[in-house]
Amino acid sequence: MSETYDLIVIGGGPAGYPCAIRAGQLGMKVACVDAWLNHDGSPAFGGTCLNAGCIPSKALLESSELYHRAQHEFAAHGITVEGAKLDLAQMQKRKTTVSRSLTSGIKMLFKGAGVVGYEGWGKMLGDGKVEFTAHDGKTETLTAKNVVIATGSAPVELKKIAAFDNDKIVDSWGALEFDAVPGKLGVIGAGVIGVELGSVWSRLGAEVTILEALPNFLPMVDEQVAKEALKHYKKQGLDIKLGAKVASAKADKKGVAVEYELDGKTETMQFDKLIVAVGRRPFTDKLGAQELGVKLTDRGFVEVDSNYKTSVDGVYAVGDVIGGAMLAHKGIEEGVVLAERLAGHAATVNYNAVPSVIYTTPEVAWVGKSEKQAKEEGFEIKTGVSSFAASGRAKALEQAVGFVKVISDVKTDRILGVHMVGPYVSEMIAESVLALEYAATTEDVALTMHAHPTLAETFHEAVLTVDGRAIHGINKKK
Numbered sequence: 001m002s003e004t005y006d007l008i009v010i011g012g013g014p015a016g017y018p019c020a021i022r023a024g025q026l027g028m029k030v031a032c033v034d035a036w037l038n039h040d041g042s043p044a045f046g047g048t049c050l051n052a053g054c055i056p057s058k059a060l061l062e063s064s065e066l067y068h069r070a071q072h073e074f075a076a077h078g079i080t081v082e083g084a085k086l087d088l089a090q091m092q093k094r095k096t097t098v099s100r101s102l103t104s105g106i107k108m109l110f111k112g113a114g115v116v117g118y119e120g121w122g123k124m125l126g127d128g129k130v131e132f133t134a135h136d137g138k139t140e141t142l143t144a145k146n147v148v149i150a151t152g153s154a155p156v157e158l159k160k161i162a163a164f165d166n167d168k169i170v171d172s173w174g175a176l177e178f179d180a181v182p183g184k185l186g187v188i189g190a191g192v193i194g195v196e197l198g199s200v201w202s203r204l205g206a207e208v209t210i211l212e213a214l215p216n217f218l219p220m221v222d223e224q225v226a227k228e229a230l231k232h233y234k235k236q237g238l239d240i241k242l243g244a245k246v247a248s249a250k251a252d253k254k255g256v257a258v259e260y261e262l263d264g265k266t267e268t269m270q271f272d273k274l275i276v277a278v279g280r281r282p283f284t285d286k287l288g289a290q291e292l293g294v295k296l297t298d299r300g301f302v303e304v305d306s307n308y309k310t311s312v313d314g315v316y317a318v319g320d321v322i323g324g325a326m327l328a329h330k331g332i333e334e335g336v337v338l339a340e341r342l343a344g345h346a347a348t349v350n351y352n353a354v355p356s357v358i359y360t361t362p363e364v365a366w367v368g369k370s371e372k373q374a375k376e377e378g379f380e381i382k383t384g385v386s387s388f389a390a391s392g393r394a395k396a397l398e399q400a401v402g403f404v405k406v407i408s409d410v411k412t413d414r415i416l417g418v419h420m421v422g423p424y425v426s427e428m429i430a431e432s433v434l435a436l437e438y439a440a441t442t443e444d445v446a447l448t449m450h451a452h453p454t455l456a457e458t459f460h461e462a463v464l465t466v467d468g469r470a471i472h473g474i475n476k477k478k
């Protein structure tokens, strides 16, 4: 029997499930097919983000941060905690509970929007047909007017250098599932995943070394912010070796021996576990994309036009699988916008206002252009920086580190970029995104009242600093 739909979404991660839900809300008959299986064999919607990425990593980041604070910060608040002990099994159990509550929630949301969820693999056969193979091997053919590819991405494996063995050499998912704190932990790659996971295990007691091939740290982040973040990471004990290109990693019963080149010399380090976090690749396995003639780029991303349409009529793609920023929220927006367009509505993604966040301590967040980028693009810019050291709220939180930097256009006064390093900047960045979305000037934000005392005042102060009128900072003489 062939079930017929208006839309079949293949992939139920942050790009796919919102696309399916929005399409359902807009009156389409929708199916969403997802192949995810957790390590315990349970299927789940939500993709990497909810099952093995954003959410479980944030759960462990929070728990490990509390453990670290109990040991190193509570005394400053006048709280004595004697013998704070780590119960890693409980910490992992809580992490799983957080994830599962959200992934099971997707099924409820599907119900509410009239979306039919299929747990298993989807393979495009052409002419709107999708072969669905359930986890028990049973197959059925589904048909739809339109098909959306939202199959996401997977960790890049360094097959010749450090192939995953899922025990000693693991990917970012495996690194969230350790059942004991490694004594010595190696990480290849000081990108977002490397520093977030390195932070988790360092706070829990591991000696962490991060080997990064590039000579500069976090090159996608504003230089001033990256420098400040590096200073704090090093202070916390993360040993970040820049310009260290890993040549080989060999695992045996004792651990992993990693050979890397630094300053023309070959060095070796021994670790108990090694995390490989060197980026993610588009995931199109078992999808039938190439057989169908869906054009892929040299790097395997699905090629789409400005309407997210692939080279094959009736086949669209959104999220990590089409490239660009590999961020859940970018995928969510694309999925929703595509559903709206398929329903005949006008909708668009503003790629100039995509926020990025690194959930370390301090957190790093940014949106828009960096100072270097703005200058390279020919803007005459003015900048304003305000430090959290001047924030009453940050001091009360015992987290008065970092700063907010605002970049604006001299000619129009429009805000071009905002870059932050400090406490809870993951939450603060939303205001800057809104400023960019509404093409706000520094004057617009300067005239906006901010509650006192809040961390958000530091953004306001940075904006005031642009024109030398900060109240809680020393302004540069003009």
Ligand SMILES: NC(=O)c1ccc[n+]([C@@H]2O[C@H](COP(=O)([O-])OP(=O)(O)OC[C@H]3O[C@@H](n4cnc5c(N)ncnc54)[C@H](O)[C@@H]3O)[C@@H](O)[C@H]2O)c1
Residues within 6 Å of the ligand: 158, 161, 188, 189, 190, 191, 192, 193, 194, 196, 211, 212, 213, 214, 244, 245, 246, 247, 277, 278, 279, 280, 325, 326, 327, 356, 357, 358, 359
């Ligand atoms: N908080 C978040 O928003 C968040 C969290 C996790 C992941 N992500 C996204 O997931 C994607 C993947 O993250 P990632 O950190 O794996 O990739 P990444 O591309 O951000 O960083 C990988 C790093 O590995 C280095 N590298 C590559 N080969 C190496 C080698 N042989 N030796 C040493 N270093 C090497 C690269 O130079 C690079 O700096 C990114 O797009 C990221 O933005 C986002």
